[in-house]
Structure formats: C-alpha cells, structure tokens
Amino acid sequence: MTDPILPLTDAVSHPVRPSSLTKLSAAILVSLALGGCTTLDNLSDKASDALHNAWTAPSDRDFNTRVYAGAGAGTALLSPDTSDTRYTLTDRQGGSTQLRLGVDINPVLALELDTSVLGAATVREVEADVSYTSVSTSALFYGLGKPDNRSRRVGWQGYGRLGYSLLQRASVVQPFDGSETGVSFGLGAEYGFRNGLALRGEVSRYASDATLIGLGVVYRMGLSASEFGSVVANVAKDSVAGQSSNRNEPSLGAALPETTKLPGHVSLVHEGPHAALWSQPKAKNDQDGDGVFDRSDLCPDTARNTAISQSGCGLFDQVLTDVTFKSGTHWLSPKSKRAIDEVVDVILAFPEARIEVQAHADNRGSEEINQIVSDARAKAVMAYMIEKGVGEKQLSAKGYGESSPLVSNDSDENRQINRRIQLVTLPSLTPDEIASQRAAKQLAAEAKVKKEQQEAEQRAASITLKPEEIQALALAAGSPPAKQAAAEPTLAAALPASNAVNTSLQPAVRVRSLGLGGLVKGLDFVPGTNEFTASSFVELDRIGEKLQEHSAVRVAFLVHVNEPGDAVSNLALSREQANTLVSHFVNQGIDRERLIAEPYGDALPVAQAVTEADRNRNRRVELRVINPAGR
Numbered sequence: 001m002t003d004p005i006l007p008l009t010d011a012v013s014h015p016v017r018p019s020s021l022t023k024l025s026a027a028i029l030v031s032l033a034l035g036g037c038t039t040l041d042n043l044s045d046k047a048s049d050a051l052h053n054a055w056t057a058p059s060d061r062d063f064n065t066r067v068y069a070g071a072g073a074g075t076a077l078l079s080p081d082t083s084d085t086r087y088t089l090t091d092r093q094g095g096s097t098q099l100r101l102g103v104d105i106n107p108v109l110a111l112e113l114d115t116s117v118l119g120a121a122t123v124r125e126v127e128a129d130v131s132y133t134s135v136s137t138s139a140l141f142y143g144l145g146k147p148d149n150r151s152r153r154v155g156w157q158g159y160g161r162l163g164y165s166l167l168q169r170a171s172v173v174q175p176f177d178g179s180e181t182g183v184s185f186g187l188g189a190e191y192g193f194r195n196g197l198a199l200r201g202e203v204s205r206y207a208s209d210a211t212l213i214g215l216g217v218v219y220r221m222g223l224s225a226s227e228f229g230s231v232v233a234n235v236a237k238d239s240v241a242g243q244s245s246n247r248n249e250p251s252l253g254a255a256l257p258e259t260t261k262l263p264g265h266v267s268l269v270h271e272g273p274h275a276a277l278w279s280q281p282k283a284k285n286d287q288d289g290d291g292v293f294d295r296s297d298l299c300p301d302t303a304r305n306t307a308i309s310q311s312g313c314g315l316f317d318q319v320l321t322d323v324t325f326k327s328g329t330h331w332l333s334p335k336s337k338r339a340i341d342e343v344v345d346v347i348l349a350f351p352e353a354r355i356e357v358q359a360h361a362d363n364r365g366s367e368e369i370n371q372i373v374s375d376a377r378a379k380a381v382m383a384y385m386i387e388k389g390v391g392e393k394q395l396s397a398k399g400y401g402e403s404s405p406l407v408s409n410d411s412d413e414n415r416q417i418n419r420r421i422q423l424v425t426l427p428s429l430t431p432d433e434i435a436s437q438r439a440a441k442q443l444a445a446e447a448k449v450k451k452e453q454q455e456a457e458q459r460a461a462s463i464t465l466k467p468e469e470i471q472a473l474a475l476a477a478g479s480p481p482a483k484q485a486a487a488e489p490t491l492a493a494a495l496p497a498s499n500a501v502n503t504s505l506q507p508a509v510r511v512r513s514l515g516l517g518g519l520v521k522g523l524d525f526v527p528g529t530n531e532f533t534a535s536s537f538v539e540l541d542r543i544g545e546k547l548q549e550h551s552a553v554r555v556a557f558l559v560h561v562n563e564p565g566d567a568v569s570n571l572a573l574s575r576e577q578a579n580t581l582v583s584h585f586v587n588q589g590i591d592r593e594r595l596i597a598e599p600y601g602d603a604l605p606v607a608q609a610v611t612e613a614d615r616n617r618n619r620r621v622e623l624r625v626i627n628p629a630g631r
Helices: 018-056 147-152 225-241 334-347 367-387 412-418 431-461 467-476 536-549 567-587 612-618
Strands: 067-078 093-106 109-123 128-143 155-170 178-192 197-206 210-220 354-360 395-401 420-426 554-560 595-599 620-626
Touching: 067 109, 067 128, 067 197, 093 210, 109 155, 109 210, 128 178, 128 197, 147 155, 155 197, 178 210, 334 367, 354 367, 367 395, 367 420, 536 567, 554 567, 567 595
Parallel strands: 354 395, 554 595
Antiparallel strands: 067 093, 067 210, 093 109, 109 128, 128 155, 155 178, 178 197, 197 210, 354 420, 554 620
16 A cells, blocks of 8 residues: 655655656566566556656755746747738747746745746738737756755756636738637756756647747745745835935945855845845854854854855855965965956945955975964955955955964875865944945045046156157147257147147046946058958947946947058058047947047057068057046
C-alpha cells in the first residue's frame, strides 16, 4: 500500500529530486521489457510512489517564497487562420516583448502573470497587419538541476509552463479581428545567479496560431508575497496622504559582482520618507534584526543598520584575491587597481555603505615589520578608493599584521591565503552623514576643476612662437601685425582676440564609458586638403555614436597641419579642416553648441619637420572632452 501524497503546504521546502524521476522512468522501461503489457496493471501505483517521493524529498536548505519581476524579448511565429477567406499572409514573424510578475510557491512550483506583445503578420492583398497581444496566468513546474539549487533558484533548471491565456488579434481586416481564450503551454530553461537575477530561454504556445521563442531576465526581490503587498500598500498610503520630503527617495543599489563567498544581495539606501520600509525588523526568527531569517542567515550576529547580502552577511564582505603586493611593499600593481576598480564601481552605488579595508600578513618576518607593512597596504587601498570617488566617511583602513590568519601558516599555499586584503562591511552612514559627505565631495570636485583650469592656463602661457609665426597668425586672422616685442610673447598674446585659441576652456574630463579624448588615431585628412581619407570614416562613425550616446558632453577638435607652405596658409588649412569636422557631426544630428573647432596650423608640432614622416606625425587631430554646462 502506498503512502498518501502530502498536501501542497507540506512540500514548500522539499524540491523534486531528479533521481526519483529517473527511478520512475527506469522502472517503466524495465517492466515493459520484461513483462510486456502485464506490467501496465501496476504502472499507476509505481508512478504514484515515485511522484510522492519526488515531491517530499528534503532539500539541503529551507525554501523562501519570493516575488519576482522580469521582462523578455524574442520572435513570435504567427499563423492567422486564412481558411474560408480570400486572403493570404506574408511576414509571419513578429518581434515580441514580455513583462511578467510572479511568485515562487515552493521549490517545484511558481505562479506567474505575464502580458506579451507578439508582433504582427501581414495580409498580402491589402497590406494590413494582424497584431497579436496576450495576457496569461501560468503555473511553472521546475525540474532537473540540483535540489538545493532549485530551492534557492540558482544554477541551471528546466521548467514547464501550463496556463490560461487571452489572445487578442487586432486588424482592419474583419476575419482576423477578435480574441480567443485557451490553454497555453511551453518549455524553458533558467539559469539563476546568487544575487537574485536569472536568465531564461523559452518556447511558448498561445492558442493555435501563435508560438513565441524568446529570451528574458527575471529578478527575485527577496520579499514574500505578503511582504511585497505590505510595501506596495504603505507606499500607496504615503502617496495618498501627500507626504513630501526634500531628501532623496530610497534607491535600489546595484548588485555586487558574484563571488564564491557572497551568494548575492539586494540593498537599499536608508533615507527618504519610506526609510522605515527598509529598516531591519526585529523578529523571533531573526535575532540580529537584519531581515534574513535565522534558518538562512549565514551571519546571525550582523550589526544593525548594516547593508547585507541575501545570505545575511555584510554586503561587501569579501577577500580581494586579485589585490596582491610584492614582498615588503605597499605599491598597487595595475592588476590590483583593476580589481579594486570593480569593487569601487559597486560602492559608488551605495552612498550609505561603510567599509573597513583590512590588510593581513603571514608569519614570516618579524611581527613588528608585518604590522607596519599591513598598515601601509590597507591605507594604500583606501587612498586609491578615495581617489576613484568613494567618500572618505565610507572608508577606514586597518592593518592586522599576522594576528588574524584564516588558516595555519604551515605551507606556502596557506601563507598566500593569509596574505590578503579583506573588506568588512560596517554599520551604514546616517542620512545626515550622507548629506555632509556629498557636500564635501562637491567642494572637492569644484577645487579639482579650478586647479585643472589654472594648470591649463599655465601650460598655455608657457607656449611661445617665433616672431615670423606671430606675424603670420595675425595676418591670417585679418588683423595688422603687431610690433615685435623684445621678449617672445605667449600663444595667448600672439593671437588676436577675435580668433585666438581659447585656452580658458574648461579642462578635459574623463566620462565613464565615453572612450574619447587625446590623439584620434585613424582620423586623417588628405594632405593639403580638408577631405577625409577613406579610412577615416570608421573612426568618424565611432565618435558620432559616442556623442549620440552621451548627449551632455561637449568636445573640442584640435587640428594641426604641417604643409610645406607658410604659417598663414597652414593656419587657414587647419581652420578649414576643423570646420569640416564640426560640419560632419552637425550633419549627423549633433548639436552645434556641443562642438568646438580649434585650429592650430603648424604652431604646435610634435616633431621637427625634416622628413615627410615627421610632417605626418605633425598632421593630427586631437579631441578634448569638456564638462557639460551646469556640471
């Protein structure tokens, strides 16, 4: 006699084990092979036993119900029924998009609501579209993959979809205009990351004439359905009550890159009128009040008001394995800086987070020297982070010498493990501390810009021209030549005010992901003309795309020439080339106010013009990125 199948509520923490389903398949095949049709009498009982064992198999960790949201895109194969009509169809494929909201019920089941725009097919005879949209409710049944991973929705998993859909067809052609309800179904695969993000690929069937092949992404928010409902209700209540605040609303932080120690996280800035929603509640099953239940909390003693990961540990707790030092030094190598840059990019999204930078040493050498070196290394990492934009209030540095090894120092491998830079998350800054830090960073940025402006003016003032060059530049600008002074005047003094090179422009700045600035390689003019070489259009297109992406930045084109003619003709030629550059990007749709032409003629060579190769080096275009207005 088989055991009764447990109710759904008893299966929340028990994912289906693939081994149980494998046993079921094996039993069916062996029985059919040995006994033929006589085995069919017991097939139902064996299937019931296997499904019972699969449903009730224990998982390695408790399952947490979580709400998730996602989106997707793909291709829809559309086949409107043309029978009994005089119409035929073309272009049966349409681009599709999806939005979905779901909740994980237990390790093998999720419920989901989604809405889809499936694209359109075209009626040949009248050139009219048949547009498809759908709204569906579905149950997702997860299988395959490791049971523990399925409980946490990480790693590879397969799933089947069964649901009920409303499919709407819209067209000016009467036979194809209408709606239909029916069963929808599909198969898919999902790969979940430890930070709550998951990627999906799926094939779904809606009614009889729409099939969707798509890719998508979902994000699990770390909230149960009831918790999610409470958040929405409280936010709506605040909005209706007309509450307002001059402070920023709480912002969702970016996810920390996945490490072997951190399974992922979601953290929120603790400020704004809804800060209470994100505070750490105190509950019987959450002793440290960090919002992660004790059964899933890997760090059960986290300090209150600390940014945490989904595992309950500090958000930035990790060992920077790629940050290493040569023996006895605190110099940061380029590889170490790149590793720190990755962490800094995340810290910048969390202005409330506080972090202690720890440096540890092995037991080789004297204890005093190890302490001194580790202090210097921790301070070096902290200083580099501050240089990259992290607030000083967010960081502290401490060297621990050889006092806190992770493993025994009995081998070279273990000593290498103990020599480490480690980050530890501290309790977060208060809103007032965040505000004061922002003000301090603003003052520092303004001071930096002012200093760079002064340095640019000093560099410009140090450039001098020969007397004949000064006269040539003045004639080219349409002004009478100035009298030759006893001392060589500077470049700023040499050029008439009406056409002088603007050396008081804001200094060049670095804009993340822009990728422009300095010498522009691959952008050349045919010598002696303002015509681009054939190979230049690749670089011109790249610059145009970057300017379109970063619509706030302004750029200056510094054009230098070096033709055999005199300084007057060279200056005129560089002006023509600079104006050609500006006109090219204006024609591409770039605002003229964002583009500055700076012709220099042959006044600023980088090599003596002895050979043609030297002249080619002097013929160049440089690009300077300038702070946008208001920054």
